[in-house]
Amino acid sequence: MSFSPEVINAAWKRAGGRCECILATCPSHGGRCNKALDPQNRTEGMKWHAHHVVSQSAGGSDGLQNCLILCVPCHEHTKSYGRS
Ligand SMILES: [Zn+2]
Numbered sequence: 001m002s003f004s005p006e007v008i009n010a011a012w013k014r015a016g017g018r019c020e021c022i023l024a025t026c027p028s029h030g031g032r033c034n035k036a037l038d039p040q041n042r043t044e045g046m047k048w049h050a051h052h053v054v055s056q057s058a059g060g061s062d063g064l065q066n067c068l069i070l071c072v073p074c075h076e077h078t079k080s081y082g083r084s
């Protein structure tokens with residue numbers, strides 16, 4: 001399972017088109033990442049992903065509250081990267 005387009009669109013609007021990462025473990029930013037992302041382009045250029053805060057293998061939902069818009073470098077720093 002993955003997020004529906006509706007959930008991703010809602011998360012994108014909430015994020016304001018910017019990375020929502022607030023992980024303290026990311027080396028590239030303090031506070032919130034806020035990297036500007038390209039809404040049309042999830043595979044090239046300014047890449048971004050819809051991330052499961054709680055991974056699906058841990059029972060995370062496909063709801064908006066479990067969806068974070070992250071740039072790829074930030075996504076790679078999440079513990080569940082590659083497992084959701
Ligand atoms: Zn980021």
Ligand SMILES: [Zn+2]
Binds near residue numbers: 021026029073
């Ligand atoms: Zn980050």
